[in-house]
Amino acid sequence: MMAGTQTHETDPQDLDLPTYDDVCVAHERIAPWIHRTPVLTCQTFDDMSGAQLLFKCENFQKAGAFKVRGATNAVFSLDDETAANGVATHSSGNHALSLSRAAQCRGIRCQVVMPHSAPKAKMEAVRGYGGEITTCEPSLSDRERTLEGIVEQTGAHFVHPYNDPRVIAGQGTCARELLEQVGELDALVAPIGGGGMISGSALTCSTIAPRTKIYAAEPAQADDAYRSFHAGHIIPDDAPDTIADGLRVSLRPYTWHFVSHYVTDVLLASEDEIIDAMRLVWKRMKIIIEPSCAVPLAVILKNKELFAGQRVGVILTGGNVDLDNLPWMPRR
Amino acid sequence: MMAGTQTHETDPQDLDLPTYDDVCVAHERIAPWIHRTPVLTCQTFDDMSGAQLLFKCENFQKAGAFKVRGATNAVFSLDDETAANGVATHSSGNHALSLSRAAQCRGIRCQVVMPHSAPKAKMEAVRGYGGEITTCEPSLSDRERTLEGIVEQTGAHFVHPYNDPRVIAGQGTCARELLEQVGELDALVAPIGGGGMISGSALTCSTIAPRTKIYAAEPAQADDAYRSFHAGHIIPDDAPDTIADGLRVSLRPYTWHFVSHYVTDVLLASEDEIIDAMRLVWKRMKIIIEPSCAVPLAVILKNKELFAGQRVGVILTGGNVDLDNLPWMPRR
Structure with missing residues (x-):
């Protein structure tokens, strides 16, 4: 499919x-x-x-x-043990901002994979909400590979932007x-x-x-x-x-x-x-x-x-x- | 003074x-x-x-x-006889828009003296509310002289933007x-x-x-x-x-x-x-x-x-x- x-x-x-x-x-x-x-x-x-x-x-x-609704629901529905390892996602847009803010509200880490070509203003906004950025090549495959590496290393919980x-x-x-x-x-x-x-x-x-x-x-x-x-x-x-x-x-x-x-x-x-x-x-x-x-x-x-x-x-x-x-x- | x-x-x-x-x-x-x-x-x-x-x-x-508040109050406080001759003002800004709209709501004429240098968009907006524009030189004295001419000719009631x-x-x-x-x-x-x-x-x-x-x-x-x-x-x-x-x-x-x-x-x-x-x-x-x-x-x-x-x-x-x-x- x-x-x-x-x-x-x-x-x-x-x-x-x-x-x-x-x-x-x-x-x-x-x-x-x-x-x-x-x-x-x-x-x-x-x-x-x-x-x-x-x-x-x-x-x-x-x-x-609106993305802050879904991201906040995901972050605050985690049990304490899972939350302790933080959350992670790949996004160059509003989901990255929203997940970073939700994690900041809960007091946990948020790691965001963003293509190095993403607008500087977006990156600054993510950092403004305490999100930690790892840059990658601007392709879906490199995004996902980079994210998988972070998840493996830190145990962060992946929150997909919509699926x-x-x-x-x-x-x-x-x-x-x-x-x-x-x-x-x-x-x-x-x-x-x-x-x-x-x-x-x-x-x-x-x-x-x-x-x-x-x-x-x-x-x-x-x-x-x-x-x-x-x-x-x-x-x-x-x-x-x-x-x-x-x-x-x-x-x-x-x-x-x-x-x-x-x-x-x-x-x-x-x-x-x-x-x-x-x-x-x-x-x-x-x-x-x-x-x-x-x-x-x-x-x-x-x-x-x-x-x-x-x-x-x-x-x-x-x-x-x-x-x-x-x-x-x-x-x- | x-x-x-x-x-x-x-x-x-x-x-x-x-x-x-x-x-x-x-x-x-x-x-x-x-x-x-x-x-x-x-x-x-x-x-x-x-x-x-x-x-x-x-x-x-x-x-x-906010100017629509004062302009509307002025227009709707006129007696029918005065209102019949319409209203007039000189303004290149929000008072011109607001008075035109108020006059349109009451169904009377509104004549606006604007300097010919006023932005085209503002003139279009005044006309969009049914205001009639007379252009003048961009000086206070010419504005006032032009307005006085209109008032004399039409009997329109002058509504000052704030005084x-x-x-x-x-x-x-x-x-x-x-x-x-x-x-x-x-x-x-x-x-x-x-x-x-x-x-x-x-x-x-x-x-x-x-x-x-x-x-x-x-x-x-x-x-x-x-x-x-x-x-x-x-x-x-x-x-x-x-x-x-x-x-x-x-x-x-x-x-x-x-x-x-x-x-x-x-x-x-x-x-x-x-x-x-x-x-x-x-x-x-x-x-x-x-x-x-x-x-x-x-x-x-x-x-x-x-x-x-x-x-x-x-x-x-x-x-x-x-x-x-x-x-x-x-x-x-």
Whole structure:
């Protein structure tokens, strides 16, 4: 099912799927460490879309992204003995920040494998949360080899960015909060990369709001979820090129389970549509969102007929951008 | 008292000062047309300042700035006969946007005199709210002469950006909301340009929260309020040069009354301090604020001893920036 070079695979029968009870436990567990983020509305976007859009602002979340939910749930669900050896992951993005912060909150080590080409600002942010960085070559195989070495040497516990039931249950707390805050929704739209947020949202909605349709929003230039969804099996994409840097990863067995069972459709947006939507949110809502986070609004404005007249939840997933290198600035 | 070239002056004895009752009437009057903006906090800034900072987010306000409060109060307090001739003002900034929007809400004309050098984006925004623009030379005298011509010709009612009791009462609704939202404050810090927001804040706090100290935050490169405060009379500055484009105007009799009676101190920030504070807010709070709006945080971080251990309200006044021309971008 998966490309042979990828490790840590799980046979579908062996999946230890999270349940909505796990979401509820996660919510209690992480509540002291995260923000209950606000929900904002914007008349301009309601007028443009013909829908009522309710934006769940995870860009205001601790560490600047929803990923802190899943990472914190994973770290605080470890028993003391396991936790004593610390945690580890490979990521150049928000999961690295989030796991470092969660480990700092628990007072344990966090080791992060990052490609030496990762932005300096990201590395500084990881170090700011006490994360220890080991650099590697910018290839998946070298990342995983380097991580395995660290795990072997230190006994650190590996927390995958999304192919992990604890992480998915943690991300599911976001949709739970949104439903508490705004009531019933006709649809919920979130970006899809590896599928952690979509999986958590699907887990929550399928249990407490089964009428709510789940739409995954994906960059057309990283459309592996779209292709997988239509093929009926995972089609990984090794090196997608999109400005939505949080969405360059592919589905894995845990997230594929939720995508294949609960997602109504995967909708695509071009690079220009993503940048336009990001800029529109900055201009009209006066909030900072990162490119990955703009994909849902881009697909809503492109598929108005799907959402017209409906109450639509939109997960604004994160706000970590390089202010010196914005998509509309001349390329340096 | 004022430079002879300035018109529309009022003898101090003749001031028809607004009262807190006017603030309460304004609050009822404008409620259907404005947002009750949220209050945000930020652990990073609390840690940096040693104070508890409560940010009142008028950058999320309709038209992107607090000025919509005063403009809407002025427009909706007109009797039908006066309103029928429309309103007019001269402004190249947020007051022009706000008055245009208020007039649009009431269904009357709004004529705005803007220097032909005003940013195209601002002109488009005024037109987007139905405002009619007459361009003039970029000098105060030509602005006022052009405005007088329009008023004479059309009978439009002039609404000054700040030297107007209805505008000051409208701005006073912001501090009232903040106090309702967060309870008692030791201090409140807002930017000062012409002094409309500071005057409204002083009017409200001196009545319902007299223990709350009012600090005015001003760019060092446009320090006419600072110099006036220490001299005991208005010292206008005709052409201050600061990145805080909303704060290039000088005090007038109505706002001088409140500044001279109720402000504890005027604190200054350099251009670099303003830009650093603006960027920090973008980076840490993930919200868009304009340069003028960053001055309060800049002076708080510079004068920590004044605020340490206190509950401090901070008015984030506006979020209208040119995304293609940010202060940290290379000059074009």
